[in-house]
Amino acid sequence: MSEKVVSDYNGYDYKKIFWEDADREYEDQADRMAIRKLLPKRMERFADIGGGYGRLANEYLKRAHKVFIFDYSKTELKQAKEIYGDRIETKAGDIYKLPFRDNELDGLMMVRVTHHLEYLDKALAELYRVLKPGGVAVIEVANKRTLPKMVRFAFGKSKVNPFDKTVANYKEISAGGFFNYHPKYVEEIFSKTGFKIERVLSVSNFRSRGLKKIFGTKNLVKMENGAQQMLAPIRFAPSIYYKLRKPEE
Numbered sequence: 383m384s385e386k387v388v389s390d391y392n393g394y395d396y397k398k399i400f401w402e403d404a405d406r407e408y409e410d411q412a413d414r415m416a417i418r419k420l421l422p423k424r425m426e427r428f429a430d431i432g433g434g435y436g437r438l439a440n441e442y443l444k445r446a447h448k449v450f451i452f453d454y455s456k457t458e459l460k461q462a463k464e465i466y467g468d469r470i471e472t473k474a475g476d477i478y479k480l481p482f483r484d485n486e487l488d489g490l491m492m493v494r495v496t497h498h499l500e501y502l503d504k505a506l507a508e509l510y511r512v513l514k515p516g517g518v519a520v521i522e523v524a525n526k527r528t529l530p531k532m533v534r535f536a537f538g539k540s541k542v543n544p545f546d547k548t549v550a551n552y553k554e555i556s557a558g559g560f561f562n563y564h565p566k567y568v569e570e571i572f573s574k575t576g577f578k579i580e581r582v583l584s585v586s587n588f589r590s591r592g593l594k595k596i597f598g599t600k601n602l603v604k605m606e607n608g609a610q611q612m613l614a615p616i617r618f619a620p621s622i623y624y625k626l627r628k629p630e631e
């Protein structure tokens with residue numbers, strides 16, 4: 383394994399343990415809603431980067447002629463192949479050295495991956511390289527500046543200051559750590575890399591066990607739909623989605 387891969391999903395049943403056996407219907411629906419709003423309707427060559435077992439594949443299979451699912455984990459890719467067969471092509475490798483040519487793709491997305499990346503700038507440079515001019519990248523970023531994190535910091539329950547722009551590394555969560563980002567920090571990297579931000583959404587705004595109990599998943603999903611755009615200007619949620627474009631040359 384490359385020393386830069388901090389989370390190895392080989393041998394881990396992410397599909398069953400993280401999604402099917404857990405109460406995450408709301409989070410799953412929130413991701414899908416955002417992707418539908420941001421991904422172009424028609425693409426020639428598209429890749430789901432860190433796509434795992436292809437949880438979100440139904441959101442892009444109809445929009446793209448050729449679909450790749452790229453991931454480090456062979457366990458995830460094997461599951462993806464079992465589910466989607468010839469409708470996808472899987473590619474294994476490390477995000478810091480993507481197995482795509484320069485300007486090869488006209489669309490890509492990367493969801494729930496940034497929290498595993500120690501070198502976000504390098505990963506984004508790779509995404510930029512493989513995207514063709516005019517191409518679109520939909521990227522989800524794990525946000526450190528959320529309301530619960532502000533409250534925890536204010537009451538001394540966490541040392542991570544959600545207001546400063548440095549990357550938060552929650553070492554206690556897993557051996558390698560878990561990264562969260564300040565939106566301004568990420569947006570500066572997008573800009574340095576060359577990406578233009580076209581749209582921002584605040585996603586999974588009501589991610590809380592308590593709220594699920596009070597309102598129920600169905601109602602939270604309805605509330606989420608309006609909140610994604612409304613709360614985007616303040617980058618409120620634990621997931622911030624960006625629609626980025628590589629400018630035409």
Ligand SMILES: C[S@@+](CC[C@H](N)C(=O)[O-])C[C@H]1O[C@@H](n2cnc3c(N)ncnc32)[C@H](O)[C@@H]1O
Nearest residue numbers: 391432433434437453454455476477493494498
């Ligand atoms: C939380 S899962 C998200 C999977 C999928 N995008 C989704 O939303 O269901 C994170 C995925 O990123 C992959 N990953 C983490 N670091 C990686 C790296 N350096 N290169 C390639 N894949 C990586 C993991 O193997 C895992 O499948």
